[in-house]
Every structure is written in structure tokens, then in C-alpha cells.
Amino acid sequence: MSKYDFLFFLLLAAAAVFVYIDKWVTRWIDRTNGW
């Protein structure tokens, strides 16, 4: 695995983590406000 492959997968993983956290926070806001 080259350096760029590694960076690509790292970026992909970071994007997935970001989306997951974003959805979780949105859900948490909705839940805490009873929406």
C-alpha cells in the first residue's frame, strides 16, 4: 500500500466518522428537545 493509498483510506474513514458524528449530534439535539 502506497502512501497515497493510505491517505485516501484515511480521508475516507475521516469522512465516514464525520458523517456519523454529525448524524448522532442532530439526533441528540432532536431528542433532547423532544422534536
Added chain:
Amino acid sequence: MEQQMVQSGDQRQVAPCRCGRVYTHCMACGQRKPYIKKKRSAELSFELGYRVWVYSCTNCPVETHSGMECQAPSVETGAGFENRPYQKPLLTESPLWGNAIAGSNEHGALLSDWVVEKQRKYGWDSIRVYVEAQKAGWHLEAFGDRLEEDVKQALIERGLLDAGGHGHSGGESAAQVPAESEGQAQAPSVSLDDIIKNLQEDSK
């Protein structure tokens, strides 16, 4: 998030918008898939006291949200409306013999060209090549009595021609079962055991 939420008491219900759209759209112009501003949505939701999604349209400069009254021009979704997803238009296939009349000499000439070409390419025998032609949609029944007796017999045996001379095969059937047809045409009367033996010998 992708659908319109209608607030009624504490319950949220999915409902089509008053403009008739059932997908996320700009409340001002009806543009599909507006950009959703999450931070602004949260702020406005806190202000209004219920969840709304703020949209920033790519078509118009107006910022709208899902809690407001839709101003978009309505679309026809009333009685008789049917949502038909886009489908590629089917190509109308012209017959293999072009503009020639079925059963004519031109049809015959084109068929014989095709037969020679296939025989050269695949080495099919004289009966099999006509069987394949019928499967490919050459409509050999159009030739009627001019068809050789053994060819006609072979077609009838394979169910490609009625005893009365009416064909019932076309390009579709040929496309559906090309693999089957090869085996059938090559050795229609060979038993399954022989075929298995042959395959085993070939694999050795």
C-alpha cells in the same frame, strides 16, 4: 430529513407538500434537492420550538425552511396523475432482412449471406445453421414450401415451427437461450449420459 414534515401537536407526519411535491424542494421555487443548512436549521428550530430544516436553493437566492407555507408553483398530482420514472425509449428493431418483403428473393439472398457467414464463422452444419437463423429471427416460415424438408422437420422438432408452417421464435428467444440452443441443435438425440461422458473426455 428528506421528506416534508407536517407538525400536528406532538406528532410529525410525512405528507406531500401543498404544491404537490413529495420530495425535498425549495419552498420558493420548487427546485429539487436544495442545500440543507444544518446550523441554521438548528438555530431556527430553537427559535420556533419545533424541528425545521432550512434550505438554501441553488436556483433562487431565497432561504426557505420546511416550517413555512410553500410558495412554489404547484405541480399536477391530482386525479389521473401517475409518476412514471424515466425509461430509455426502446429502439424499434427493423427486421434482419431490412426493407425486403418477407419470403421474397431478396429476403432469401440476405438469409443465404447470413447462413454462409455463420457457417464460415462457427462451422455449423446445414441444418443447424437454419435452426439458428430461425432463432435469430429470420422468420423462415415466410418461405413456406421452398424450405427444404429436412430443415423444416428440424425446426418442427425443436418447436421453432408449427406443423402448419407458422414460426414462433424471434430474436428474443435466441437471446434468452443461446447456450441451451447450441447443445440442442448440435445433438438433439444424444442422451444425457453421452453428453456427460463427452464433457469428461474433453476435460481430460
